[in-house]
Amino acid sequence: IEENGWPLLFSALTTMAALFSFLLIPIRPIRWVGVSAASLVGVTYLLVIILLPSLLSFGKDREPENRYAEKEDRLLERILDRLGHRILSRPKIILVLFVLFTVICLLGISKFEVASDYRRTMGLKIPYIARIDAISKTPVGSLYAYDVAIEFVRAGAAKDPENLRKFEQLVDEVKTFELTKKVGSLLDIIKDMNQVLNNEDPAFYRIPERREMIAQLLLLYEQAGGVEAENWVDYEYQRLRLMVEISDYNSKEATRELRLIEQRAKALFPGAKVVLIGSTAQFSVMIDYVTWGQMRSFFIALVVVGLLMIVVFGSVKIGLIAMIPNVSPALAVGGIMGFAGIPLDIMTVTIVPMLLGLAVDDTIHFITHYQLEYARTGSYKTSTRRVFKTVGVALFLTSMVLVLNFSAYLASLAKAYIHMGILVPVGILAALAADYFMTPVLFDYFRPFTKGEQQKK
Structure with a gap:
């Protein structure tokens, strides 16, 4: 609890802040999703921080064993160890690729549109929507x-x-x-x-x-x-x-x-x-609500999360670097929506703030352990390898679990769920990639940790 208490607390707070941003969208179902999801995150944090240690305390104490440390590294640990070793050797390539990625995503974002068309959001594979579409094509229907x-x-x-x-x-x-x-x-x-x-x-x-x-x-x-x-x-x-x-x-x-x-x-x-x-007039008004509400909720959540990051790490420089992985999912999702013609509707409008809440958790754990390893070693290169080998494995596994869970939506007939099954995994992977590649490179370039960090050892 002493080592992971603060990361867990601020992970919960930042996730709740991102979800509470749904209140800025004046559509009641979306507001309800934001409040209920944020409340569940708070309840989960209390259960983890209170109930889980109590359950783990049952049983007899015993002397610690060092056998695990002597075991050969697992395959995933070896792969991430090599990745951590090679990342800092090619910083320019990584920065160029990230800039290229950002430009391409911004081009895609400029193309996406807000829409509430049943056929685009639900798809013609839904029998009810198919019947409506068939009637609309007759001379007497619309x-x-x-x-x-x-x-x-x-x-x-x-x-x-x-x-x-x-x-x-x-x-x-x-x-x-x-x-x-x-x-x-x-x-x-x-x-x-x-x-x-x-x-x-x-x-x-x-x-x-x-x-x-x-x-x-x-x-x-x-x-x-x-x-x-x-x-x-x-x-x-x-x-x-x-x-x-x-x-x-x-x-x-x-x-x-x-x-x-x-x-x-x-x-x-x-x-x-x-x-x-009528329905079309209502959709027109809702489009304005969704568009401006989405923009307000995302940017306000981004500011709140950024301020919390600065407070967590006690450094403006570290807080700003930490925001790179949190912006990456929004860029990736927006770019794909624009190029693939996926509309921003009442379902997809919830994805970006939700991804912000998911991405910030991994970022906090990654940077917290990076800060801890630097305090122990005083070397950015060594800290990068150790973080990849330890917390990097955990981030990869949790991200894969989330990706597989949301990928289940791909089996749905409704396009709205299929879109979510595509966009959410892409956003999660974009955040993970930014944590793995951009964060170490920026740390090594800006050198935000001081010698005082080593005194925490």
């Missing part, structure tokens, strides 16, 4: 839709010919949008009734000139048993509704079209209240 509601200041304004013509102008503009498949509104009923009452003359498929005529057409429609009008206008004729069904989903284009509709509606009806509703 995958997504949104509504535009316009509320006038006074009752009866929805019968005014001037307002209906402005509404028709808005509908005609919506029909020209790239994603629009078909639209529905009160205008269809008024135009159909006007044409029917004028001997089916196509020239009368238009809005009547007089308000009284519009009122008579709507009254006649209701008396004839028509019920669809109530879907497009309220009883007081103060609110109009336009439904837009879209043929496909593109997050950027959908957001652009929704903003354009809102701007045009407000320009055509200055005194009216314009509201966008």
Whole structure:
């Protein structure tokens, strides 16, 4: 406990800080995941630090044996020992490769997009999604839709010919949008009734000139048993509704079209209240929440973890070096998402903060033991070999366990879980590689440990 107590404590604190950053994303399920996961980490730490030593204390004490130290090193220990010996002999190659890795990942990050398309997040192998997709490709079906509601200041304004013509102008503009498949509104009923009452003359498929005529057409429609009008206008004729069904989903284009509709509606009806509703509008708002929430949560978690690192190791230089392995998973995951076309959705948004919490644990243990070995030997080269041979083995094994656990998601039919089964192992391996290669090289270059470290021996 004396030797590993502080690393365990700060590993728990940094992991909890990374998970609590989910609270910055204003989506309730993600917030719940952050709070519950952080709480479980805290409970696990208490069990490890209190219950585990108590359980290990059972049994009789005996004299320590040195036979294990005399045994021949295991294969993994020999491999990591050789790796630790060779890393410091090629620092320039490692730095160049890391810079190249960073540039490539940044290019990938610039390509990834935020999306909430069922077909991209879940995949067509899910029967329910496949049926929805099949229906959406028929002339009468659509995958997504949104509504535009316009509320006038006074009752009866929805019968005014001037307002209906402005509404028709808005509908005609919506029909020209790239994603629009078909639209529905009160205008269809008024135009159909006007044409029917004028001997089916196509020239009368238009809005009547007089308000009284519009009122008579709507009254006649209701008396004839028509019920669809109530879907497009309220009883007081103060609110109009336009439904837009879209043929496909593109997050950027959908957001652009929704903003354009809102701007045009407000320009055509200055005194009216314009509201966008429906699944597509909700996705557009959620995309903003996910995007900015993800950025805020990651950078705030990064700052908090960085400050904790500085406190843990008592050095700004060591704390900043320690952040390299914690940034590497975000770079790797973001790069793969961009190049592979994996969208940032409600599932993938949780990956980077989670990886930050996982990566920081390994970093703390690696640097803590490195600091301890330097205090014993006073040599960066010797410390590197000893750390690789001891804690390096433990980091490799724990990382492989996590990689295998998350790789089980690859057997899922849902793309969201398959993406997690790819991205999380990649992030874990990126953090491990940064611990193995970048941390020793940076320690040897910046020489952050002083002679006072040897006094801890």
